Amino acid sequence: MTDMLLHNGWELVVGLEVHVELATKTKLFSGSPNRFGDEPNTNIDPVTLGLPGALPVLNQHAVELAMRIGIALNCTVQASTFHRKNYFYPDMPKAYQISQYDQPLNVNGFLMLPGGVRIGVERAHLEEDTGKSTHIGGATGRIHGSEYSLIDFNRAGVPLVEIVSRPDIRTSEQARQYVTELRAILLAVGASDAKMEEGSMRVDANVSVRKPGAELGTRCEIKNVNSVRAVGRAIDYEARRQIDMIENGDRVRQETRHWDDGEGRTHTLRVKEDADDYRYFLEPDLVPLAPSAKWIQTVKDNMPPLPAARRAHLSAITGASEESEAVIVVVERGQDDYIHEVVAAGGDAGKALVFVQQAFADETAQPRVPAKDIAALTVMERDGKITSTQSKTLLAEIVANGGGDAVALAAAKGFEALDNSAAEKMVDDVIAAQPEAWAKYCAGEEKAMGALVGAIMKLSQGKADGKVVTAILQARRTA
Ligand code: MN
Secondary structure: HHHOHHHHEEEEEEEEEEEEOOOOOOOOOOOEEEOOOOOOOOOOOOHHOOOOOOOOOOOOHHHHHHHHHHHHOOOOOEOOOEEEEOOOOEEOOEEEEEEEEOOOEEEHHHHHHHHOOOOEOOOOOOOOEOOEEEEEEEOOOOOOOOOOOEEOOOOOOOEEEEEEEEEEEOOOOHHHHHHHHHHHHHOOOOOOOOOOOOEEEEEEEEEEEOOOOOOOOOEEEEEOOOOHHHHHHHHHHHHHHHHHHHHHOOOOOOOOEEOOOOOOOOEEEEEEEOOHHHOOEOOOOOOOOOOHHHHEEEEHHHHOHHHHHHHHHHHHHOOOOOOHHHHHHHHOOOOOOHHHHHHHHHOHHHHHHHHHHOOOOOOOOOOOOOOHHHHHHHHHHHOOOOHHHHHHHHHHHHHHHHOOHHHHHHOOOOOOOOHHHHHHHHHHHHHHHHHHHHHHHOOHHHHHHHHHHHHHHHOOOOOHHHHHHHHHHHHHHHH
């Protein structure tokens, strides 16, 4: 475990709190639409604005999505209650947030990182989002130094699930993996669109350092970390800052800090409040939320396959590792079903994986190109009818046109791979024409190989396959 240690033998301890907005049609306690990007203050109603006499009514679909998240994270789904978390904020008109406190809906789960590390999940509870403030006139869009602020209540009351991990994360890489895997799970179960850049998935990191085996150090909570990359950078910066403080004889103060991605550093936001400060009490306008065993079972029975199982399946048919980037990325984009379609249409699974990873990077769903067209292309390349370079050209064309017959396209372009005997003849011709390069290559100068391969490719007008040519050259040298 020494590779887990930071410099001078310090150990990093991280727990993550992730807020996700649920993909419901309406808000958690009212019928106003839950929609991102609408005209400000149009998706509002008396409950959203906290007007006197307005009463919350719990959204059943939000509860179901929250249960799906809990089940996907191996939690126990239990009877729960709602509390009022009291504090004033301009974009929270009731001056309290309805949340779950000592009896959350989902408890005691875990998330397995793709490498097999298990990260505990303490709880995943339901709560409502606040509105959104926009500070105008300041330098960085922060309230400090701004001239005035605009408030949009469209987001107020949007259903959230807050997923709290145990402090089991030991490296910034594990933190990135956790966020990436959690995001893939949320997408797979349809609970959220989980867009970090739009704020529908928001990560706070609790960071502390200690000597291995010692008690937990004082933690700081880092807010405003809005990309997977920023999660890693913010944690690395904060660990470094805390170690420097302790080694200089200072003490780390428990506080909430703001990550500034542009500056690459954290700033003090506020000295950390404790749970007592929020004066939690039971929400008198809502009954306890106790899903029946039958309802929980129905949700369990209808869970879609999770990313880990889908990666295992994709790995089994393509031969690529479950931890390979291609497998991870394609499952995360939800394009693994498409590869199964390509294979069902007679395509080569391994090549289909590479093609889909490369060609459909901008899509987050099933590609619209007919699977049979991709299948035909994979077969042509596998059978050596076209070179890999030619196949890339055809793939780009098929994708741009939303489909196309690979055989006809190859014929129209005059694409064909050379058969092996023609390729061997060209290799011999080029060796004869460039004796110096050949001698250097035979003497072990690998750079000379590039010149030879280039000359052969040119002679073949691109019809030779670089891999085949290289193999023939190597065979000639050892012969
Ligand atoms: Mn929260």
